[in-house]
Amino acid sequence: MSYRTEYRVRRSAVRTTAVAAFSTVVSGVASAANSADTITVPAGCEAVVTIEKESCVATTVLDCGTHFEERSFLNGELHETHIFTKEWAFSGYSLRDGLQTVDIAFDEGHSITLANLVANGTATTARSAQIGTGRLKDLEYRLTSEATLTGETVELDGYPFQTGTLRRSFERISGSNVLDFEFEILVSSDLDLFIEGAYSRQNKTSDPETLDQTPISLKFPDELGFLALRLGEACNG
16 A cells, blocks of 8 residues: 555544545535635646645646646745655756746755655755756755754644754855755645745845745645635735
8 A cells, every 4th residue: 555545544544524524515615716816736746635735835746757846836836846756856946937947056065855864864966056047057066965854842733753954055156155044844644745945045145034834734635725825814914
């Protein structure tokens, strides 16, 4: 039995028949009424889960066969896409709909993967990266990353996740410009999920920018909110 089948079965087992029936009816009505407010799943991809986050952020995880994508919508608009290998090694990034993209090289070194992070509690990597589009097109950077688990566990809709921090630093190969990111992360081997939460970013000449996208809940297939572009109370302000 696959991990997806297992967690769907576990989740279904803890519901009463009445709640399950009510959720199915409401989900069907909502899907019919709000089909324009849901993500379009690309050909060759399967949507795994939609994550409701603070700041009116909704992130849908896509399994695209050779890789994962986490597509995040801010206030209902595509904000950014993080791309990972099937082992959850960071491999690319797209701002909005390709306004700026980043490609990560895999021809050297090692990667931060979900398996080695969970096994060791910490993982680091250093790779080359290149801007693919936008005004910084073709600029080359050195990407260094460090992930560390805190040893603490939190529950999200009844599923345990290990908490941690992730730091990514992009440094120009031909200069001294550095852009630093720091994320809060949640990871689960059982669900095969690597979730990026609240983050900050800063370069040497600016004040830190922050976005609180702390995960609030998980929406699996057939549940109200799955594939939604906007979710929850954070969108009602």
